[in-house]
Each structure stands twice: as C-alpha cells, then as structure tokens.
Amino acid sequence: MITLSYHQLILFTLLILFSFFAYRQIKSIVFFFKMRKEYKDLVKRKEDSVAKMKKEGRFHKWITLPVRLPGKGVQETTVCEETGYCPSVDGFIDLMQMKEMLIKKKNDEEFVEFRREKIKELSSKYGMHEDLFEDVVNDIYSIKKDFHVNKMNESIKELKEQFGENVKFVSSMDELEEFLKEKKNEPIQ
Numbered sequence: 001m002i003t004l005s006y007h008q009l010i011l012f013t014l015l016i017l018f019s020f021f022a023y024r025q026i027k028s029i030v031f032f033f034k035m036r037k038e039y040k041d042l043v044k045r046k047e048d049s050v051a052k053m054k055k056e057g058r059f060h061k062w063i064t065l066p067v068r069l070p071g072k073g074v075q076e077t078t079v080c081e082e083t084g085y086c087p088s089v090d091g092f093i094d095l096m097q098m099k100e101m102l103i104k105k106k107n108d109e110e111f112v113e114f115r116r117e118k119i120k121e122l123s124s125k126y127g128m129h130e131d132l133f134e135d136v137v138n139d140i141y142s143i144k145k146d147f148h149v150n151k152m153n154e155s156i157k158e159l160k161e162q163f164g165e166n167v168k169f170v171s172s173m174d175e176l177e178e179f180l181k182e183k184k185n186e187p188i189q
Helices: 006-055 095-126 130-166 173-185
Strands: 062-069 073-080
Touching: 062 095, 095 130
Parallel strands: none
Antiparallel strands: 062 073
C-alpha cells in the first residue's frame, strides 16, 4: 500500500498544474513559430510570383486603392492589380480584399453614372432644371438621416440632464483620443 504525506500530495498537485500550464505555453510558442513560418512562406510565394511576372516580360498593372499605411492611416496609394504588391508598405495586399475594393469602386462609379442619367430623365419628365431636381432628391434622401440625428440629439440632451457633467459624448476618433489622454493625465482619487 502506498502512503502519501500531505506535502507529497501538494507537490504532486503543483507538478500537474505546472505541467498543464507549461504545455499550454509550449503549444502557444509552437503555434507562433508555425504562423510566422507560414507568413514567410506566403511572402516568398508572392515575391516569386512578382519575379516570374518580370521574367516573362510583363509589367505591374498599377491601380489606386485606399490602403492602411502604418502610422498614416488609410490613404490612396498604388497597388499592383495582378500581384497585390504595394510599394508604400513594401508588402502585399490580399488579392480577395483588393478585388472586393475594385468591385465596390466600380459599383460606386456605375451608381454615380446611373444617378446622373436618372436625374436627367426625371428632371425632363417633370420639367425642372437638373440642378434644382438634384437638390430636391438630396433633400428627400436627407429626411431620414435628419430624423435620426434629431433623435440622437434628444437622447444626448436627456442623458446630460439626467447625469449632468458625469457624461461625455464623443463624436470622432480625435475627440476620443483627446478624452483618453485627459483621463490618463488626471490624478486617481
């Protein structure tokens, strides 16, 4: 018969807990290196596709898309449509995201053209000048937005009346950053 003292039982339990946490840490470290290797392989494949394209005598087909640049936010920059290479970040953009952005950009351009033609058609139908009719259309579309803005302003006013100066409303990221800086510099009471 095996007899264990309390000290041995506690040490055995701690050993099991330590082993469990060590296993989880090792697993996360292995996952990190695996993901890093896959990323390097992906970049290598992309660079190989660019080298192959240049070897075949083809050139980059540059397009302008909004890309998030480190430290600069989202800016319009050039991207190769075929490979996804972006010289501004010296890296690659995901081709699926790029295709989605191109489809959205094309749809927006088609909508602008369709809207212009439809306004021209309807303005002649109702005997109005195109600019005046476009102003009417814009006013009609802003009705719902104005309603929701008014409701939001009423809610803000009610909350300010209810909570006083304990509530701060932020309407942009700049205001949020400024508010957080102020709170960070305030002494804790």
